[in-house]
Ligand SMILES: N=CN[C@@H](CCC(=O)O)C(=O)O
């Protein structure tokens with residue numbers, strides 16, 4: 001596959017214990033083609049090293065280096081996974097000659113392959129255009145089972161990413177593209193956004209969200225003191241779908257926590273509320289795949305954003321299994 005690179009073992013390093021105390025000691029680097037159906041539970045980390053969508057959306061580029069930065073940070077974290085749980089680095093999807101659509105297509109195929117091989121995929125980006133490829137990978141996998149399973153998308157984000165793709169596809173259009181395709185195929189578009197900023201989405205985006213029956217929680221309500229209510233909304237959303245795809249756009253976090261993104265949010269949400277919501281979502285047993293988007297090391301300060309992304313990952317991998 002032209003848009004794919006093998007894992008780079010050199011990025012996994014840290015304290016050496018020789019007792020698997022650290023995740024860089026636990027992780028196994030394996031190209032996608034070498035992943036086989038595991039006897040045990042297995043997590044696969046795949047990069048989406050592409051910021052072409054951010055560039056097309058007039059954003060600040062740099063997210064192409066996001067996946068490696070997150071993996072490198074995660075490697076230094078302690079490993080509390082059971083020996084029976086496997087953790088793989090399966091490399092990254094890359095964008096050749098600005099062909100973002102080919103990268104999305106390659107991502108879609110890679111996600112389907114991982115699900116087919118009974119892995120829990122975690123995709124690390126990269127621009128949020130990866131959501132389009134990621135969603136299709138899940139959908140194609142589920143459709144191949146002919147069980148007509150429905151997918152609910154839960155997006156932690158300051159932005160709807162429902163821009164119309166009249167001029168081009170980019171990091172601001174993935175959920176609009178999914179919505180239009182769902183409509184064409186007579187499928188319900190199940191989309192819940194948590195942390196939407198009124199000062200970062202114009203009136204037409206709110207109007208599009210209304211027309212598409214998008215459920216959302218504004219950033220001023222997406223706070224820990226409203227957790228019970230938020231959990232009620234999440235539960236109600238999940239009840240209506242068979243599988244859940246979670247996507248976390250790092251630019252939804254306050255820039256106090258996540259300065260290393262293309263479009264920072266000074267008044268964004270906290271890590272605490274996201275972690276609590278993730279517990280609810282994972283507890284539902286319906287989470288099929290997830291990603292972390294928009295990591296941009298070029299604008300990070302003292303590695304805070306990579307460390308936040310790695311902390312979230314650490315929490316997730318230790319909660320799902
Ligand atoms: N993926 C990000 N999308 C945002 C970017 C906002 C910005 O550049 O300020 C959007 O298009 O709304």
Ligand SMILES: [Mn+2]
Pocket residue numbers: 157158159249251252263
């Ligand atoms: Mn965003």
Ligand SMILES: [Mn+2]
Pocket residue numbers: 128157159161249
């Ligand atoms: Mn986004």
